[in-house]
Amino acid sequence: MTDDALDQMAILAGALPFLKRYDDQIVVVKYGGHAMGEEETALRFGRDIALLEQVGVNPVVVHGGGPQINAMLKRLGVKSSFVQGLRVTDEEMLDVVEMVLAGPVNKQVASAITRAGAIAVGISGKDGGLIQARKLTRTYRDPDSHIERVLDLGFVGEPERVDPRVLQLLIGADIVPVVAPVGVGADGQTYNINADTVAGAIAGALGAERLLMLTDVRGVLGPDGQLIPEMTVAEVKAGIEAGWISAGMIPKVETCIYAVERGVKGAVIVDGRVPHAVLLELFTGTGAGTLIRA
Template identity: 60%
Template structure:
């Protein structure tokens, strides 16, 4: 067999494999038709150009397949790098960054500026042929996200007395106004909203919000069918270090209480619990560094990451 014939035969086999994959995906495509999927895009992979391009292309594909993707992005590593350059030291409490005035200024600049517009632009470039466009927003636009100052308590290691921890300009969503997002994702438009986790209080003060928390609040307000938390870990790991494929809300609470979940995984699980209890069918924590992780989760039987359901 000539090299040309072998190449054509190999290409034909690849074509058949692609066709089988599409056919197998059909039931899942129908299941998600015209459903909203909120995607929290974060982790270190977010700063890599090739990963960003793949994410944007997959988001456009979801839109073209009839889904309504809504992207909420983080930016912790990028904020940390900018704070380091500015000589501002960060501290964290249960995975949440303590945000003073200087940190808030940098966080808003990085989140609502560079990162938000870059992701929206990647989506617009990926969807150019189909006229699918990314629209960059923050929670301050049209009062999309109203917040109040967040509070946390922790036990003093010596006295074991609960103490209130001041997180600074860190907010918790109190009200989501989904009208702007609903207008953008309606069937008449091919827009994909990209939302920075910045909100505003009733008196006009700007607050930084954990991006997982924003994604969960939006998913509940939009009655999303799925929320995908893309991060830089495979999912929730058990005490033995193995991936937990599926958890109930009660099991997720147990993982937090027992210490199996720690650090940044705590707000992720808290977000998943709140979203499911707000009516989201399921939340998935999965590895956003893996190419096409969203497609594997939504359109294959075995899925990817850790699925949290009621």
């Protein structure tokens, strides 16, 4: 038995009460591009997801791939920019984003899970009408004129409607769905959507028991830099207002709020760099990151 399998066994040894709680429940796991790291990290993640499936949980994986898109853009010599944490996406950029997310990244994640003994199928939000999207409209206040202006990020979208039937079919057949965050408009236009947002929308539409957001920080850190194990929606909103929750953490906590307000029992931000982060979060009493509840 490998060290990794022994670690999994050790976590499962005390997990009986938690196994009952999550039996046949849906757990949506957002696997961020930063958490993916080297091939061995992806394989270890795949083994944890396969184990969840094998012990009776129904995992659904939504992956990102920001750093992987950046690497491909570098190879192609294409420059990219972000506004409010979102990639400005023109037609050329959209081609690269879809190619990378729905291509190698999606297949690498699905194949890591399948190699570990479960069956995983990779799809994008365009398959089976999963994510009907619309162009994202955001406004910002011009700091000089104080006039409210519309932000144009090109083909960046937001989910308008999630049709979970394709996911339910796969889950019903004991297949782990692996979703790339690309959606399609009513007119057939493809949209690039932030993976956190897609994970929240899918967790809400499926009535998931838990949403786990795997990233490369320990969770939400307070003003003193200490990890906060549990927060209410009101406390999160106060943290954003006060400014100590900022940058890339904002879409993450906003996604968690969105999900818990739609009935997801708990949304957690977890450090995906920690070996077996998913198992530790679900199957140990203390959890590993920041739990956000209604």
